[in-house]
Structures are given as C-alpha cells and as structure tokens.
Amino acid sequence: MNAPATTPGISRHPALDGLTASLRELLGPRCSTSDSEREHHGHGESYHPTKAPDVVCYPLTTEEVSSIVKLCHQAKVPVIPFGAGTSLEGHVVALHGGVCIDLSRMNAITAVNAEDLDCTVEAGVTRKQLNEHLRDTGLFFSVDPGADATLGGMAATRASGTNAVRYGTMKDNVLALTVVLADGTILKTGGRARKSSAGYDLTRLFVGSEGTLGVITEITLRLYGIPEASSVAVCSFPDIASAVNCAIETIQCGIQVARVELLDETCMRAINRHNNLSYPETVALFLEFHGTEAAVVSQAEMVQMIAEGHGGEGWRFATSAEERNKLWQARHNMHYALLALRPGASSWGTDTCVPISQLAACITEIKEHAKDAPFPVTALGHVGDGNFHMGFLIRMDSPEEIREAERLNGLLVNRAIELGGTCTGEHGVGYGKAKFLRKEHGDAAVEVMRTLKASLDPDNIMNPGKVLPA
Template sequence: MTTASAPLPAALVEALRQQFGTRYSQGESVRLQHGRDESKHEPMLPDGVVFAESTEEVAAVVRLCREYRVPVIPYGVGSSVEGHVLAVHGGISIDLSGMNRVLSIHAEDLDVTVQAGVTRKQLNDELKGTGLFFPIDPGADATLGGMAATRASGTNAVRYGTMRENVLSLTVVTPEGKIVRTGSRARKSSAGYDLTRLFVGSEGTLGIITELTVKLYPIPEAMSAAVCAFPSVDAAVDTVIQTIQLGVPVARVELLDALTLQAINRYSKTTLPEAPTLFFEFHGSDSGVQEQAELTQEIAQGNGGQDFQWATRQEDRSRLWQARHDAYFACLQLKPGARCFPTDVCVPISRLAECIHATNEDIAQVSLPIALFGHVGDGNFHLVVLVDTDNPKEMAEGEWISQRVVERAIAMEGTCTGEHGIGLGKQHYLLQEHGEDGVALMRTLKTALDPLNLMNPGKILPPQA
C-alpha cells in the first residue's frame, strides 16, 4: 500500500477544515477508500478527502490546492479498473458522490442536466413517468461524471452510442479553479473548439466535471431479449458480424464464453448452458422487434446456434441482464482472493472474429483462469485475467496476455481500450496507438491547461525518461 511521502501544508489543512468541517477527512479508512479501485494496482492513498456538494466548493478546493501546489484527484464511486482514482503523488481527493441532484429534466427536448455524482440507475429511477430513459450502461452503477471522464459505453452502445455521443455539454472546474461551461443544450454547434469532447475521456487530467447535460431517449414500445448458445466462440462471433452487416438494429448483443457462463451460473444461481453464448436485446415497435428477432434467430441457427430462450417480460429481461452485469464479480469467484488484470480492446467489426480467435489461442498457452466476454456488437471485448498479485509468474503471464491482445488490436486498426480508459494501466500502449507526435500533442494540451500538473497527475500520459 502506497501513501503520500510528504505531509500537506498546515495552512492548507487548516483552510480545508475551516471551510468544510467534518466534510474534510484525513482518516486512514476514508483515505484508503479513496485510494483504491477495482484494478490490480496496489492502493495509493490521498493525503485528505473533501466531500464536495457544489461546483463552487470544487472550485474552492482546486484554488486552494493550486495555491499550495497540491494535486487533486476527482472521485465518484471508485468503480474504474485502470487505477484512475489512485493518488500517485498524494494530494486531495475530491469526492463528488454528494453532488447527486438531477437539476432539470427537459422531456420535450430529450435531455437532462445533472450533477456529476448522479449514478445511471438513480437517473433512470428519476425519469420514471416521463417515458424517457438514459441508455448508457457500463454495468457498474457508476456516476455520470465518472462515465464522462472515462468515455464509458457498455451494453447499449451498439445502438445508442457511448458517452462521447451522448454528452451535450459540461460544467468543468479548470486547473485554475475557474468554472467553465463547455457548450449548450443545442443538438449541434459550430461555435469554436469542441471543449465538451476535449473533457469527455480526459480522466480528470484537464479539469473536474461537476455537471453534465446528456441526451435522453424514448422508452421503446416493445423490448425483447434472447439467449442463444453456440458450439464455438467463432460461430457466435460470426453470428454477430452477419447480424450487424445485414443492418439489423439490435440494441444489445453480448458475447460470453463457456467459462464466464460457468461463473455466472454459480454466482447468479442461473441454469444457462455453459457454452459460448450470445445475449441479445431488441427495441422498437411490436412488429419491428418481432422482425429483428426472427432474422437474428435465422442467422444464429445458420451458425449452429440452438435453444433460443426468449424474455419479453420486464422482470425476465432484468434478471437476464443482471446476470450479465454480474459477470465480472462472478468471474472473480473462480479464483477466490485473486485480483483482476483487466484488458479491453476494440477492433473494426470485420476483424472481430480473427482477433478473438487468436486471443483464445493465446489463452490456451497460460495457466491462469481467463474469462472472455464483451460488447461484441461494436467490436469490443474484455478479458478477466485472474492473478495473485504477489505471484511474479502469474503477474508475468497476465502482462503477456494483456500485451498480446492489445498489440493485436492495434495492428488490426483498433484500440488498446474500448471503454475502460488509460489510467495507470495502459499508459505504455498510448505511444503504440497514437505515435510519438500524437502523444506529444496530448502533452502540449495537458501543459497548456495544467502547467503545474496538479489535475490527477500520473494518469493517461506515459512517464517521460
């Protein structure tokens, strides 16, 4: 466990205590909570934690920390898997979970403005009765601020896109402690640089997102979900590719390998066939959903798919997708006490079958339990590599499999991360994907906006020699 090496300036501590009282803490348990996430990385604790309740309070903390040259790290619920919230250089963690108000719902315009600490489930609960919903679903009940900061997506991305496409505007606290609005509620704009897109995916390294305006969508007239098992992963992936290329507007299509299904059955008490499996969901009118489902079933059967199990009732669909969302935690139980060495890549859909097939050949060469699942409708899949972080051999195998799948994805004109982000875990792949000039341009942006390197330092950009 890593802790800060230098104490905070006494004047800063006093100022924070005076302004925030009990909402400022240096307690060991509070710091530990804010210095770890779901990643394989050892905890790195901040020196103190502020529980902010408004944009103005966040700005005040940032100004104080800038005055004393102390880093700041934004924190939502800590569900990231690449070390985003770890305090690499100590500093102050700003907990935004108390900023959890839905500020305004504009049903007629299909958008909503929220504080950054609102979670996706909370938002959809508050939208009940409007006939609208927010579709971005990364699995974890993450905050919308964290989802924007990491450019999250999830199971619905194949139809509704990612956070990049669904954020209309942001309120951001800059490294100087200024409050900036990056856009408006208009659906398009040609006014100046696209500041919204600059901060979406910046992982707290350029500023702290405190409010968001995001798109909403009408709840479909009809929804239907299905599960189908296949004789091989290749057959399942071929089904996905053919379905997408035929233009079937599936809302979700998820691949889970046999090991993942085994883990899910144990964890969620389900009885699904323990074979490579696709989860589908279709949205639209009654006739449209039926047509989509029939065509997809025909494609699947042509690839050896069998035993289509349909779920049209809300409670059945919810149970099905809850089992899918539990896949990560279910897989952790395959090796009690292990940590996850996560890898997620994304490739063009035409290369997906080739990429997954080659990855499975690599998996067969290591001794670790490795589950494969993902949002294959948009070419994104994950490996859950279970390692004992105290075992050098297992860590080496984890590094090897991660490197193999990332380098393969980049060679196929894909990306080293489809949705997890860079954080600490994938910095060394940034040069491979973007090249020296691309990374140099990123450094120029970082230096221009944050010359003191106080905003979540040590993340995204690879260390310089």
C-alpha cells in the same frame, strides 16, 4: 484486491500544511485527513496498488470545487477527482499525493426536460439514481457500464457498456458540461441544442480527459424514450467465429440491435452455476431488440435466420420484463459468477476493442497464448462494437500468476493495436494503460495531447501521472 495503503504522508508537499488549514477553513468537517478516508480514496476496484491522497474534500457546489482548486493551484498541489471509486485503471490513485475531491455529495438532479429528452445532473449522481428518478417519465439514460458509477466519473473516463451499439457511449450522450479548470475558472461547454457547429468541441475534449484537464462538476445528458417493446434472445454457437460472424451480418443488414453480447463457454458455465440456470455451455450471443411490438418480432426473426446460417441453435426468448431482467442481471453479475469458479481468486479484467472483422481472430489468438496459463481465462464482448474483456482469474498473492496476467494483457493490447484497435474500449487510460498510448496513437498525437495538457494545466496539478505516458 487492493494492496495495502502506502505509509501515510510519504509524499507530503511543502505547502500542504497551509493548504490543509485553508481547506478546513473553507469546508469545515467536509475536509478530512483521517487515515481511513484517505485509504478509501486511494484506490478504485482494480489491481493497481493503493496510494492515498493527503487530504479528502467533500464539496457541495461547483463554486466550492472552484475554491478548492484555486487553493491547490496557489500551493501547486495535485488535485484528484473521485466519484464512486469504481475505476479499473487506477484513475483515482494519488500517485503524487495531493487533494482528493470527492464529488459524491454533489448528487442533485438539477433538471429533467422530458420534452427535450435531456437532463442536467451534478457530477456525483449515479446512473442508477438517475434512472430511478426518471422512472415515471417514460424516459431512460442509456449508458450502462455495469458498476453503479457516478455520471461525472463516467464522463471523465468516456464510459460505455452493453447498449452502446445502439445508443452510443458517454461521448455521444453528453450534451454539455460544467468544468473547473486548473486555475479554478468555471467553464461551461456545449449546450442543450442537439447539434451545433459553433466552435471547438470542448465538451468532447473534457469527456475522457480523466480529471487531467479539469474537474467535471455538472453534466447535461441525452435521454431516450423507453421503447414500446423489448425482447431478449439467447442463442448458442459452435465457436467464437460463428457467433461474431452472426453479429457482423446482423449489423450489415441494417438491423439495429440494442445489445449484442458474446459470452464464451467458461462464462456460460459460470452463469449457469451462479444463477442456477441451464444454458448450453458453449459460446453464446445475448441479443436485445427495441422498438414497436412488430419491429421487435421481425428483427428477432431476421436475426434468428442469420444465426441459423452460422450454426446458431437453441434460440430462446425472454420477453417479459422479469425474464429480461433476470438474464441481464446474470450478465451484469458475471464478475461474481466468474470469481465463484475459482474461490479465493480475483478477476483481472482486460478491455481492448478492435475492428469487428478482427474480433474472433484476436480472441482466439490470445486464448491460444493462454492455453498453458495457471488460471482460467475467459472472454466476453460487446460484439456490436468489437469491444471485449478477457478475464484472468488469478490469485493476487501469486507473483507468478500476476506476471503471467501482465504478459497476456501486454500481448493482447499490442495485438489489438496492431489490428487497428485500441488499448481501452471503455475503462480509460488511468495510469495502467498510459504506456500503450504512444504505440496506439503515434508520437505526433501524444505530443499534441501534451501540448493541450500544458496549455490548460501548466503546473501539472490536475490528476498528474494519468493518461499521458511519463
């Protein structure tokens, strides 16, 4: 769904020729200015138009990243980090041209400390690669945004996913970082201690900074022991409010679900069709429980009782690994299942998060606004966190549909903020959400963010135009 690349070279910086020569000298064939590589690096997976960088570099070490950034710093040319290109808010679009640093070749798993439940990886390692590597250790890495993103990209956008309700987001699971600053300085933040009160939390400052304060090159992550037992249950509800209230009561009772996902009737229809399944086509919760065998059974029993009190019915279990995987595979393939509902359409995914008590009302209200929309509107959510994605199945060749999707997205984001929520639960700001930052955080907070940015990147070369509003 990407618009065509802009004319090559349109944003050329005066110092670019000299810089490109220096980068070639440094990296040899790992520095490219080919149209196809530039175009590939000028977009993520969202509807934001492509804008290609002038040069693409493929460093192999933190020291090489530092050398690249030093050259860009001298030339005052923008630096845009790039991982797997799965961004959904235009993070990697080279708005002002410049040098794309593609970290995908820095994909070594540097250390796994099984006793300490941590590991250190280079920024280009993907989450699936890491979990594959961990397979025989009895441990796993928990953050799962669906896409097989790089861990550097996931740290940079403060990513999360379906099991954040139990295991937290990247904010909670990054212990330490190596970051290359705007002047090429190599910074180490945090450490391997599980907790620390030793000074300002630089790790959390860089997690979610989307390449605007520095380039993340290495990450130390928390790991978890694979629980003795897991089970997944699906339960149908008469409407969104009943399902959300079941989730609220579950969490209030201190029952720690590993995942609790809400899917509306359109999602369930898409899942049935795409995966040849036969769930009731009404609002559903997908729940996962982790723990000892007995704990999993007793948690599920308690939630089943709570669900019945909220009109839940048709409780179905999947306990074998195969059944569980099939079910979550269906959930993770939702994007494609939805696309199949309207052949030729693209899915415009939203990403708001509200206090859980406001979740049902917020979804219902936006669905009401969307009832005359010329395209299907879906809703699914990580109910335990109040984070939900409404999806608009639009034709990107229809300006009218794009306008309507923009209108609904604006309504949704503004409403979420008014309800005490956020414009982005897990996708990040990029440049798509920058315009909402002031409404969400207020002028003072945006000014503090600007002050921090200016203090660490006075020439504004680090991913310019992202995060902070113009």
